[in-house]
Amino acid sequence: MYALREALAAFRRAPVLTGLSSAMVALALFVVGLFSLATYNLQLTLSAIEERVEIVVYLRDDARQSEIDHLLGELGDFEEVRLVRYLSKRDALERAQEQLPEFGELFLESGVNPLPQSLEVELQPGFRTPDVVDRIAQEARVYPFVEDALYGEEWVDRLFALRRIGLASTAVLGGAFALVAALIIGTALRIAIFARRDEIYVMRLVGAKKSFIRRPFLLEGALAGLAGAFLACALTYGTYRGVYSYLFEIAWVPGSWIAIGLLAGAAFGAFSSGLAIRRHLQEV
Amino acid sequence: MIKLTHVTKEYPKRGFALRDVSFHLKKGEFAFLTGHSGSGKSTTLRLIHMADKPTDGEVRVTGYSSERITERDLWKVRRRVGYVFQDFRLLPGRTALENVAFVLEVTDTPQKAIRPKAQRLLSQVGLAPKIGAYVNELSGGEQQRVAIARALANDPYVLLADEPTGNLDERATRGIMELFRDINAKGMAVLMATHDLELIKRHPTARVFELDNGSLVYDSETAETDAPRSTPAAERLGSD
Ligand SMILES: Nc1ncnc2c1ncn2[C@@H]1O[C@H](COP(=O)(O)OP(=O)(O)OP(=O)(O)O)[C@@H](O)[C@H]1O
Numbered sequence: 001m002y003a004l005r006e007a008l009a010a011f012r013r014a015p016v017l018t019g020l021s022s023a024m025v026a027l028a029l030f031v032v033g034l035f036s037l038a039t040y041n042l043q044l045t046l047s048a049i050e051e052r053v054e055i056v057v058y059l060r061d062d063a064r065q066s067e068i069d070h071l072l073g074e075l076g077d078f079e080e081v082r083l084v085r086y087l088s089k090r091d092a093l094e095r096a097q098e099q100l101p102e103f104g105e106l107f108l109e110s111g112v113n114p115l116p117q118s119l120e121v122e123l124q125p126g127f128r129t130p131d132v133v134d135r136i137a138q139e140a141r142v143y144p145f146v147e148d149a150l151y152g153e154e155w156v157d158r159l160f161a162l163r164r165i166g167l168a169s170t171a172v173l174g175g176a177f178a179l180v181a182a183l184i185i186g187t188a189l190r191i192a193i194f195a196r197r198d199e200i201y202v203m204r205l206v207g208a209k210k211s212f213i214r215r216p217f218l219l220e221g222a223l224a225g226l227a228g229a230f231l232a233c234a235l236t237y238g239t240y241r242g243v244y245s246y247l248f249e250i251a252w253v254p255g256s257w258i259a260i261g262l263l264a265g266a267a268f269g270a271f272s273s274g275l276a277i278r279r280h281l282q283e284v
Numbered sequence: 285m286i287k288l289t290h291v292t293k294e295y296p297k298r299g300f301a302l303r304d305v306s307f308h309l310k311k312g313e314f315a316f317l318t319g320h321s322g323s324g325k326s327t328t329l330r331l332i333h334m335a336d337k338p339t340d341g342e343v344r345v346t347g348y349s350s351e352r353i354t355e356r357d358l359w360k361v362r363r364r365v366g367y368v369f370q371d372f373r374l375l376p377g378r379t380a381l382e383n384v385a386f387v388l389e390v391t392d393t394p395q396k397a398i399r400p401k402a403q404r405l406l407s408q409v410g411l412a413p414k415i416g417a418y419v420n421e422l423s424g425g426e427q428q429r430v431a432i433a434r435a436l437a438n439d440p441y442v443l444l445a446d447e448p449t450g451n452l453d454e455r456a457t458r459g460i461m462e463l464f465r466d467i468n469a470k471g472m473a474v475l476m477a478t479h480d481l482e483l484i485k486r487h488p489t490a491r492v493f494e495l496d497n498g499s500l501v502y503d504s505e506t507a508e509t510d511a512p513r514s515t516p517a518a519e520r521l522g523s524d
């Protein structure tokens with residue numbers, strides 16, 4: 001009650017400065033927002049690509065049906081494996097024909113089918129990672145009637161590297177802006193504390209609890225952070241609309257991300273205020 | 285209730301402000317703390333208010349010890365010790381009522397009780413007619429009364445007053461003293477720093493402590509047995 005009134009009074013007392021700290025939080029979170037938007041869309045693309053992360057086990061032509069059935073069962077028993085599909089030489093040829101009609105016809109005419117029979121191993125979502133893929137491929141290669149097991153190693157690795165880079169850059173850039181925002185919030189708070197130094201002094205003298213003295217400042221920081229977060233969301237949404245209308249189709253981030261962003265803004269504001277209070281409350 | 289045990293306060297570079305001071309102020313007592321300027325009266329009050337820690341020795345206030353209390357718990361002492369500052373330290377942009385209400389508000393008084401209690405406190409100190417006046421519209425004596433009302437806000441066990449009559453004329457001084465006696469009559473201890481010996485003489489029942497250059501040189505409770513009659517205040521008190 002008192003805390004809220006005082007926090008709002010602080011806005012009124014120094015609208016420019018509190019505005020500035022909100023704006024800085026907004027800028028910091030806007031960067032994070034942009035990266036989130038990018039990361040989210042990258043994530044969507046990645047998982048679409050990931051769906052296609054599968055292992056193809058090429059079999060020798062002389063593999064017996066019983067051997068193939070056995071391997072099919074073995075691979076199907078892995079908990080990471082969603083399903084194993086058998087592709088005969090004929091199926092392979094038909095598929096090749098669909099995808100590359102000219103070649104298909106060539107093979108049909110010559111009566112020779114150079115394509116091997118194979119097992120296609122599809123993985124459970126969440127297990128489409130380089131090491132799982134590699135482990136299963138190793139397992140299959142053990143069998144003598146297996147020619148080879150391939151999965152485009154590099155490409156899976158690169159996919160994951162890309163995601164890591166995205167995350168790292170978000171962390172670094174967002175962190176840098178957050179630092180600047182924290183410094184500005186600190187300055188704003190220092191001025192707010194200075195403006196109220198007489199009151200704080202009296203509060204101490206007459207026995208206000210420490211937490212009570214801090215509360216309005218924490219609340220002020222949280223409100224500034226929240227306002228900044230709202231602004232950042234608006235800016236990010238604007239960017240999203242712009243990209244969507246003029247460049248290419250992208251998806252808007254899920255609502256839960258927005259909620260987390262708003263919460264993060266408020267928490268960040270309160271946290272930087274807390275740090276500033278710790279420093280400056282001693283001075284008055 | 286308030287007990288100083290071998291309290292020494294040394295300021296870096298400035299030397300000793302208090303030297304081995306011990307006394308015990310009991311519940312409901314009325315006491316004067318006197319001595320020359322610079323003898324350590326304000327320092328003593330500040331130590332009791334735990335605005336500062338003694339360099340050596342211990343200050344105990346209603347069960348709280350200066351040796352053990354943490355920054356976090358200071359508020360508990362502050363609510364039990366009302367302090368009237370020499371320079372009042374009121375909030376200038378506020379009215380008399382707002383100054384008292386502010387204290388109640390920041391010390392967890394229920395919202396509904398604040399205004400009535402502030403009004404009651406101000407009428408107790410005789411300021412009912414000036415309740416809405418801003419601090420800078422009040423005379424020194426009136427500001428003094430607001431400061432007293434504020435110090436009483438948390439129903440403290442003891443009221444400390446630093447030179448409360450220092451800037452007041454004879455009549456205003458008498459008024460403030462009457463007020464202190466009233467407050468004391470209700471059971472609150474009062475410890476008042478003053479160098480006005482005439483004032484002390486007019487209250488012969490009160491206890492008197494005298495500081496000289498940081499040392500406690502006279503305590504009326506023990507004076508009959510081993511009073512240093514040579515000290516300035518003791519001499520003058522006895523010379524009438
Ligand atoms: N914060 C401080 N830093 C350094 N020295 C101080 C401080 N406060 C007081 N002193 C010194 O301690 C001694 C006692 O000061 P104190 O204010 O207690 O005296 P006093 O009896 O209240 O005097 P007065 O009657 O003038 O108010 C003085 O020598 C003073 O200079």
Ligand SMILES: [Mg+2]
Nearest residue numbers: 325326327446
């Ligand atoms: Mg003094």
